[in-house]
Amino acid sequence: MKHLLSTRDLARDDAIRILDIAEDMSEVSTREVKKLPALRGKTVVNLFFEDSTRTRISFEAAAKRLSADVINFSAKGSSVSKGESLKDTAQTLAAMGADGVVIRHPASGAPQVLAQSDWIDAGVVNAGDGTHEHPTQALLDAFTMRRRIHGTASRGKALDGVSVVIVGDILHSRVARSNLWLLRTLGAEVTFVAPATLVPVGADTWPATVSFDLDATLAAVRPDVLMMLRIQSERMNAAYFPNAREYSRQWGLDDERLALLGPDSIVMHPGPMNRGLEISAGAADSAQSTVLEQVANGVSIRMAVLYLLLSGEREAHA
């Protein structure tokens, strides 16, 4: 694997391999010495054109646990035009000898542009691009589901037959997209629930069931996994829905809806949460909630990805 740009192109065996290696990595996180020498002497750059402290520190912890040197490059608010700064920045990082670039960018496709360019010959990890994909988030979500479902017997397993309901702003969510492709590859069934304004055009051609009605979906699907997406307040101003109260009433996970879930169902959220909007405090803090596990698992997944991309001999430039 040279880059990780999306989950759409990830083969089932490769996905399971990443999850399995993440199991090994998560064991390291429980040891007294939480460090492996695998990437000693390698340089990983966290290139963030968009603020995301959580994702950045997760990648930073992952790289450091593999003994890589980490450089954090926050390129947000640069005065040069966006286009120039991506190329110039990439060439700067190449000159500094970066082996891996973890890129977060508000423009969809920016990681792919970087990977295809001859500006830099480094492994590229997409840490979230526009409304396109966020592959490590989907992988950590799948890892979290697999652990909850299969426990210590997770290795080698997929998610065949697992029903996942993803609720919220599908239109703008790279997490929803990456999860859809990965979960389908791993054999899970996916249902999207959102107001019609927040369902992407053409989603009817996607391998997911689309519903506008959360209560009907919960009753019909009895999901193993209920994933609540963060709702951005600026969507209200752009006429996607009238106000927070109406959104919360129709599509929020409140305590009543939580009570309808089976005891083994799990509640996920990619964070950061808007408590009281898309998820109630009771649901967020319930035993079914995996929010904190997701954070811990994120480090293991990112260790696995960085290991796979950067440890082996460098593949010929594509």
Place this chain on the structure above:
Amino acid sequence: MSDRYLLKGATLPDGRPADILIEGDRILSTATTTTGASASAKAGTGTTVIDADGLVALPGLVDLHTHLREPGFEQSETVLTGTRAAAAGGFTAVFAMANTLPVSDTAGVVEQVQALGRAAGYATVRPIGAVTVGLQGERLSEIGAMAQSLAGVRVFSDDGKCVHDSLLMRRALEYVKTFDGVIAQHAQDPRLTENAQMNEGALSSELGLKGWPAVAEESIIARDVLLAEHVGARLHICHLSTAGSVDVVRWAKARGIQVTAEATPHHLLLTEELIRSYDARYKVNPPLRRDEDVQALREGVADGTIDIIATDHAPHPRESKECEWDAAAFGMVGLESALPVVQTALVDTGLLDWADVARVLSNTPAAIGRLHDHSHSFEDGSPANLTLVDPAASSVFALDRLHGKSRNTPFEGVTLSGSVRWTFHKGFPTLRDGVLAEPGEVPSRV
């Protein structure tokens, strides 16, 4: 070099073989073998004889939609470099869009653009005037002054932006009637396309690029044809890109509305699937659409719903394309690739014959733009604006075919039929067997 040329054994657009004799800026005679009269007999000594066997002769191509970028954006293109590209593509006239800096919204600017074109000499440059001051869509520009200037502007367009205010559009349509002008509308509802990046559909959703719905184009066209009908004005629609737009124009024509429409070569060949690469060379306004749209546009050209093909040649410097998709500029260069794309998409597929090509790439655009004494049908005494095409050539389009300042072609690496071999502008060969004349040789037309 002599100013007498004999093009021996060319094939006219209607398929007849002919010897074409050019003297000065006129076609002295076109002798088809069936008429028996031999142009060669009249040629005499001092005539440059060109073996045109196997080459199709077309009236000089006329592009109603070219961005020459001068004044203001000379890092992308100048009138000189843009008309060199035109000559290389078989064009003898280009209509220069108004989105320059300063905007071509006054007589001074349009006269300057025309003067630059005459000085360069590679092609006839007809400036297009802005409909509104500064392309701001608020107040009409000095349309009368531009129409009556030395540039004699007849086409008015805010291209790049839509004249979206309904009342302003109505007034513009009415006002240009005074000068026999036409409004060339860039049909794009601005609210429906805020920050839009590509055709709206399943693919835009998958790629996470903001969608540009077909309805944003079609609704403006529907409004404007009804406005044109209401005020009895001529209307030209730039670069149709959707099947729905073709339907609306077809409906309008059936109703007798004075509407003409254009399609670009790239919309006749390329689809949105290319955008999977996030390669900004494929970023264009209007965006590349679905295969269904490409097929509908081709049918529209074939049945005459779409009157002309225009390049929307839009040069951009490298840095505007070597970047992430959202930050990249819209536009593609198209002058050199236009005829090969038209042959590949429409002639080789049997939808058009060469007479149709002459119509959609020369006769009709000249008529819409009121460009007189330029295009023709090879009658004796016609202006010597013509191009010779080798339709048997087929090659992978490469960057060395480009002669403008910018390299943003979407056709690099695409196999295209046809090759422009010769171009004559007012009797002067600007392109000689594929080799472009040097600026010093080309006579200025001042």
Place this chain on the structure above:
Amino acid sequence: MARTVLQQTDIARALTRISHEILESNRGAGDLVILGIPTRGVILAERIGQLIAGIEPGADPASMIGSLDITMYRDDLSKNPTRAPSPTRVPRNGIDGKTVVLVDDVLYSGRTIRAALDALGDLGRPRAVRLAALVDRGHRELPIRADFVGKNLPTSREERIHVRLADIDGVDEVTIEG
């Protein structure tokens, strides 16, 4: 041309002898941890552990046997295609203060054992570390030697040693090729 140098009975005898030697040098099975190095070292460690439990009453294989993956500690990671790591399983009482016997199938350059010592250091602090190998083929590149050897097998660098074990290869044998 492959030539068999150890057959199933040879391997069984060698492992039995190694088990006795380990017990002798450790003065019993107390505080003993046997860690195999993936892939075949893990199987050998399992067999040695079972043999020891059979010899020494009261020895519990589950609290003695484990595996130690050394992939992340290799010094040639960036010179080869990416390797998938294998799980590391340490007996529940850990390795602190224990005598750890590392088990590998073939001892060659010594680099694997160097990596294993590093990996062990990150897991805890054993009282002593010993090394058992089914085959020692020589050509050491580091100052490392085995404490318990099944068979010393002089080879040239061009020759290749294959250890096959019934659990994954269907047969117990050691062959030499080249």
